[in-house]
């Protein structure tokens with residue numbers, strides 16, 4: 085029996101700006117006011133090798149925002165796949181979209197580089213933390 089991927093199209097927020105209210109409310113809970121991010125580098129999120137998305141579903145010059153695990157996957161140039169936490173370091177909201185190589189947080193307008201996660205526009209002061217992802221065949225998986 086084939087293993088079911090933990091992330092599927094239903095919980096991928098693909099550069100459309102559409103986010104369910106429940107996701108935004110949960111991501112902006114008071115407990116994240118100081119930007120406390122989950123450990124997205126491995127332990128505590130999902131096991132290494134967990135399927136995240138197909139490479140073909142990551143737009144070049146854009147990206148995909150996953151809610152579970154909260155990772156944004158970008159592809160600034162064809163074949164260059166990057167992963168970052170999708171939790172904004174400003175106040176803990178889930179980033180919403182990737183447009184023109186900028187990862188955008190809908191809560192207060194912070195923008196981050198899709199290349200290295202650095203801050204392009206505040207109020208966020210810290211870069212998005214790197215998420216360890218690998219390309220395995222035609223898929224992007226957790227490293």
Ligand code: FES
Pocket residue numbers: 172173174175176177189190191192193194206207208
């Ligand atoms: S939580 Fe992202 S800009 Fe404030």
